[in-house]
Amino acid sequence: MYNEIVLDHFSNPRNVGDFATPDGVGHAGNPIDGDKITIYIKVSDQQLTGVRFKTFGCGAAIAASSMLTVIASGKTLAAALKITNADVATALGGLPPEKLLCSNIAADALHDAIQNYQQHCQQQASDQQQGDVVKNIEATDQDAAPNGNQAPTEGLTDPAQIKRYLRQIIMPDIGGAGQKKLLTTKILVCAPNLKIADLLLRYLVAMGIGQIDCFLNNPDNWEPVCANLRDQNPDVTLQLVKTVTAPADFNLIHGSNDFCRKLVESLLRATLATTFTPTLVSVCETWQGCFNYCHDKATMKLFLDALQNKGFADHQAITHELNMLGSDLCAAFSGTLLPIELAKACLNIGEQQTAGFYYDLISLIFDNQFTTSQTPCPPTDLSQTIDMNKLRSARVLTVGAGGLGCPANLVLAKAGLTHLSLIDFDQVEISNLNRQILHSSSRIGLLKVESARIALKSINPELNITLYPEALSTENARALISQHDLVIDGLDNLPTRYLLNDACYQEKKPLIEAGALSYYGQVTALIPDDGPCFRCLFPQTDGQTAGSCSETGVLGPVPGVIGVLQAVEAIKQLLGLTPNLTGRLLMIDTLATSFDLFSFKKDPSCSLCGQDPSIHELGSFSFVCEDDRLDN
Known part of the structure; x- marks a missing residue:
């Protein structure tokens, strides 16, 4: 034998x-x-x-x-x-x-x-990196002290908290002392209901705001939502309150125009005999909204006058279903911006929006002079027939279940998508949780795609989710992409982004491309043969590298803003809504609350989609790094 x-x-x-x-x-x-x-x-x-x-x-x-x-x-x-x-x-x-x-x-x-x-080697390296971070934080806290006599213990010293907020505290303008200040900040969130406040609360909790009081017109489902938020971050204290005058370091008002105006008027009356509490007001209407940082009564009154007199664009012939979708997208978009503005005000970094920031997600208009701007937003004609079944039946692939993939997938699940695929080989770690809002403390160690599936099914039980617990590679990219109608890029390394671009071009599938780092981000739509590709925008060269959030850091809600915009653009592409980001790059600077659009064209000499392409096989010019993380 x-x-x-x-x-x-x-x-x-x-x-x-x-x-x-x-x-x-x-x-x-x-x-x-x-x-x-x-x-x-x-x-x-x-x-x-x-x-x-x-x-x-x-x-x-x-x-x-x-x-x-x-x-x-x-x-x-x-x-x-x-x-x-x-x-x-x-x-x-x-x-x-x-x-x-x-x-x-x-x-x-x-x-x-x-x-x-x-x-084991990676864990040792991670432990060493975190040890170095602790030393740097202590040194920074010491150097920043008056006369150099501040004890390191006055900054962030808990090892578990350092791991949780690692991507934020490695940024020098936050550091351990800044993160500790966020953890000791008390805020009051005012919203009509938990549906509107969903992403706002998720990112406030993930970022590490220490105490969050909530005033809700309708507090239905508070207990299960609160339990999920505490699982996301056990450091945070959450409670319901019955008055908008509960003491806080900051107030956050988030809702429709009517809701916000009534709350602002109530606060103005209440503060006649009390100390003014700095207040962030976010108005969410149909596909458009605005927010303002009211640091005193004068700025609050100016913003209230603008809300009463300026109004919003009357988009023509919009259907009820599309109307509701636009309102939900605005609540998600503002819900990611508000935590950033809060962090800026709390830590005194960046530029506060005291003149008001206006946005229109249909018209792609962004204006940070809402209270003084004399140019009203022109209405967009939506009288053409919009087939919402195109959205419900679409098959979308998201590459990466991290900082970008989490908000993008969450928004798509809420929008009624029924077919979603996720690819990511990584597991949930505590250092992901400052920004990756589909994951939680109890699911540390679980595959990210599995953790995301649990969260998404709780949001939309009818959602069919296909999981690929593996890395995107030259061997599987085209086969995976060919099965889908649209692809969302949730990567944070250049080699695999080139690979994804090439595979989408060869399979003729739209790619919603984006990146986020520190306080900045970008979003574009790459439509094969109907516009430029990623290589047209960023030609590849040997030895090309770019920073990642693991090296440079990222404020937790920043990839949230970018991921929500990816979902908005995906929805617009699937429904045929214009204008969109085909051939245009949206550059975001959240420190300045600046959203700038740039047009770009196909590069005739592009190695992939140009007149004489040199790339004919997937990966022929791509240097894919197997150890690169999918997590943004």
């Missing part, structure tokens, strides 16, 4: 046993026959200096394990990862067909051991 090589390795197995302190341990098993193989490895300079095994199973499994240790010993990790179960069987001189299933798992155990080693 067995040849002489197999019998030799069965009767005289090599490298049996384990190591006292292995660098990696891997397991594999065959559920049919019950075979189990454990591989132990020692590593030095990315080379396997020792490979041992323990096996419970038949002779073929023992022989395969023994032969694997011989084949793998001395190889680099990269070479060892290329060893297959078929290679082991071939080295043994062949196995009987009925025994292939018994032994065909040894290489799987080796790969698992190498992955275990690499994860």
Whole structure:
């Protein structure tokens, strides 16, 4: 039944046993026959200096394990990862067909051991990075103190909090002291209901506002919503209040024009005999809205006059369903902007919007002089027939379930999409939670696509979600993209963004492309053969790199703004609403609350979509990094 090589390795197995302190341990098993193989490895300079095994199973499994240790010993990790179960069987001189299933798992155990080693190394590097961050925070807090005598303990020192808010505190203008100030800030949120306040509360909680009191006209579902928010961030205290005059460091008013005007009038009357509380007011109407930072009674009265007298554009012949969709999108958009404005006011960074910021998501108009602007927003003709079934039946693929993918997917789920696919190989970590609002503390360690599915199904039970817990690669990109009507980019590394662009162009699928970093972001729509591609905008060069939020940091709600705009643009593309971002790049600077549109055209010399393209196969010019994270 067995040849002489197999019998030799069965009767005289090599490298049996384990190591006292292995660098990696891997397991594999065959559920049919019950075979189990454990591989132990020692590593030095990315080379396997020792490979041992323990096996419970038949002779073929023992022989395969023994032969694997011989084949793998001395190889680099990269070479060892290329060893297959078929290679082991071939080295043994062949196995009987009925025994292939018994032994065909040894290489799987080796790969698992190498992955275990690499994860351990990554964790050590992460711990070292976080240790360095703590030292830098303490040094920054010390340097920033008057006369240099502030104790480091006056900044953020809790290791768990440092990990949670890592992407925010690595930015020097926030740091540990700034994050601690956010954690000790008390705010009052006023909204008609939890539906309108959804993204606002999610990002306030994720960003780390310490105490949030909520005044709601309709508090239905408060308990389950509150439980989810506390799971998102246990640091935060939330409670319902019955008056708009509850003491707070800041007030946030978020709702329709009528709702906001009544609340502002009430606050003005209440503050006649009390100290004025700085107030952020956000008005959400049909596809348009505005907000203002009222730092005193004068700015609040000026903004109230603007709300009463200026009004909003009367978009023509809009259907009720499209009307409701536009209102929901505005509530989401403003709900991501308000936490940024709050952080700016609380930490005294950037420019506060005391003249009012106006936006129209249909017309793509952004004006940060709402209270003094004399030019009314022109109405948009929406009298053409809008088939909402195009949105409901569309199949959308989102690449990445991180900082961009979370808000984009959440908004699409609320908009009534019924077919959504997510691809991401990563797991939820505590340092994701300052911005990735579909994830929570209780789901740390879970695959991001699984965590996102749980959250999205709770929002829209009718949503059909297909999960791909893997990395986007040259091997799977075109096949995945071909099955969908539109793709949303939630990546934060250039190599894979080029890959995604190329695959979407070759499959002729619209790509909603975006990026976010620090306080800045950008969004565009790349429609194959109907406009430029990503390479037209950012030609690729050898050695090209770009910062990521893990290196530079990002204020949590910033990718929220960008992700919501991606969802808005995806909806407009699917419904055929114009104007849109085809051939236009929207650049966002949240420190200045600046939204600037730039037009760009196809590059005739583009290596992908130009007149004489040099890229004909996927990945021919793309340098895809397997270790690059999908998380933005």
